[in-house]
Amino acid sequence: xxxxxxxxxxxxxxxxxxxxxxxxxxxxxxxIAANDxxxxxVLVDPARESYEAAGAKIATVNxxxxxxxxxxxxxxxxxxxxxxTRTKGHPAQLGGVLIVAPDGSVPYAHLxxxxxxxASNDEVLRAARKAVRSA
Amino acid sequence: MPLGAxxxxxxxxxxxxxxxxxxxxxxxxxxxxxxxGDLWSDRPVVLAWLRHYG
Numbered sequence: 001x002x003x004x005x006x007x008x009x010x011x012x013x014x015x016x017x018x019x020x021x022x023x024x025x026x027x028x029x030x031x032i033a034a035n036d037x038x039x040x041x042v043l044v045d046p047a048r049e050s051y052e053a054a055g056a057k058i059a060t061v062n063x064x065x066x067x068x069x070x071x072x073x074x075x076x077x078x079x080x081x082x083x084x085t086r087t088k089g090h091p092a093q094l095g096g097v098l099i100v101a102p103d104g105s106v107p108y109a110h111l112x113x114x115x116x117x118x119a120s121n122d123e124v125l126r127a128a129r130k131a132v133r134s135a
Numbered sequence: 136m137p138l139g140a141x142x143x144x145x146x147x148x149x150x151x152x153x154x155x156x157x158x159x160x161x162x163x164x165x166x167x168x169x170x171x172g173d174l175w176s177d178r179p180v181v182l183a184w185l186r187h188y189g
Contacts, residue, residue: 014178
């Protein structure tokens with residue numbers, strides 16, 4: 001999940017962007033510093049209530065560490081230069097992306113089906129621009 | 136189960152509406168309360184849930 005890298009593009013498109021992670025506020029501050037995204041709204045949800053409400057799932061071992069997942073994750077790491085470090089929170093909790101419109105509807109959702117399943121920034125941006133036009 | 140993984144394959148459940156999210160209050164990086172519904176009150180918002188920090 002690298003949406004925060006394009007936060008200026010999302011802002012220019014007229015949508016807000018918020019990142020939610022497990023852990024505590026100090027983990028969010030570490031994330032902001034490590035990714036150089038000062039000013040980005042980064043929230044923490046140690047109880048994972050929002051993950052549940054968003055419909056995200058808990059992975060099986062195969063969905064975390066199966067050969068296809070590891071191969072895809074390795075390719076992504078080599079491409080982006082980003083490697084997973086020590087995790088905080090529930091290690092099998094998967095994430096995802098929702099776009100929420102001002103009327104509370106959810107015009108776009110991509111929830112991870114395994115640990116390597118991430119929506120592309122371009123796909124989310126296209127959906128965000130469409131949501132702005134419809135709002 | 137290692138890593139707290141699920142013993143059976145789960146399915147994602149994307150919501151049609153964000154009503155169940157709206158009244159949740161999370162902390163930001165400064166420890167301040169943020170009600171999620173306030174994030175989309177005047178414009179669409181992209182909410183991205185990370186697997187984990189790190």
